[in-house]
Amino acid sequence: MSCAGLRSLTSSSGVHRKDDMMVKMENPYKEPQRGCVLCSVSVDFKNTQLLSQFVSPHTGRIYGRHITGLCGRKQKEVSKAIKKAQSLGFMAVTHKHPQFMKDPNICGIRHLE
Amino acid sequence: MPRYELALILKTMQRPETAATLRRTVETLMERGAVVRNLENLGEKLLPYKMAKHNQSHTRGTYFLLDFYAAPSILNRLLDHLHRDVDVVRSTVLRKDPEVSNSNCCGPKS
Numbered sequence: 001m002s003c004a005g006l007r008s009l010t011s012s013s014g015v016h017r018k019d020d021m022m023v024k025m026e027n028p029y030k031e032p033q034r035g036c037v038l039c040s041v042s043v044d045f046k047n048t049q050l051l052s053q054f055v056s057p058h059t060g061r062i063y064g065r066h067i068t069g070l071c072g073r074k075q076k077e078v079s080k081a082i083k084k085a086q087s088l089g090f091m092a093v094t095h096k097h098p099q100f101m102k103d104p105n106i107c108g109i110r111h112l113e
Numbered sequence: 114m115p116r117y118e119l120a121l122i123l124k125t126m127q128r129p130e131t132a133a134t135l136r137r138t139v140e141t142l143m144e145r146g147a148v149v150r151n152l153e154n155l156g157e158k159l160l161p162y163k164m165a166k167h168n169q170s171h172t173r174g175t176y177f178l179l180d181f182y183a184a185p186s187i188l189n190r191l192l193d194h195l196h197r198d199v200d201v202v203r204s205t206v207l208r209k210d211p212e213v214s215n216s217n218c219c220g221p222k223s
Binding site: 033035036039040041042046071073074084086087088089090091092093094097 | 207
């Protein structure tokens with residue numbers, strides 16, 4: 001009995017009015033896409049100072065994507081450039097050049113003091 | 114012709130000898146029909162690791178970067194020639210591709 005009444009209420013309430021419907025628009029609260037640190041920087045095997053920022057100071061190992069925070073493309077470019085520089089004799093393999101130890105830390109890693 | 118880059122590491126020598134080695138290298142290139150575009154001197158530096166070449170252990174070296182246009186067929190013989198040169202510690206030829214633009218990388222489109 002009450003179900004029949006409810007059903008009749010919904011059909012006559014006028015849900016299909018044009019001005020009440022949701023307007024299709026892009027999300028106005030969308031945040032602008034943030035890029036990685038190297039988005040506008042071209043990576044070259046010659047600038048070992050830039051490449052050394054992505055390498056461990058103790059062992060000289062290349063940091064992974066979860067540490068550097070770079071996007072896929074740039075991480076691959078950096079990794080390839082580091083390997084190229086090491087093979088060509090521009091950059092050290094087992095350590096980081098002491099001249100670059102004072103550089104700002106862009107990877108989010110904190111070392112034990 | 115494709116564009117190549119030669120990353121050359123020479124033994125630490127006096128200036129006239131370095132000049133003679135470079136002259137030899139460039140002449141070899143030009144003999145084989147390459148067109149040298151640019152020669153950069155990156156300075157005499159401590160090598161990142163000790164390199165042993167031609168029965169000698171090197172700790173310091175002079176870095177040079179040589180841009181040239183050449184046919185791909187000469188590269189093998191050229192590298193062979195450079196490996197036999199006593200004054201050259203390390204020589205690598207890289208292909209220089211036109212730069213990929215960074216515009217489709219993630220981030221704000223400027």
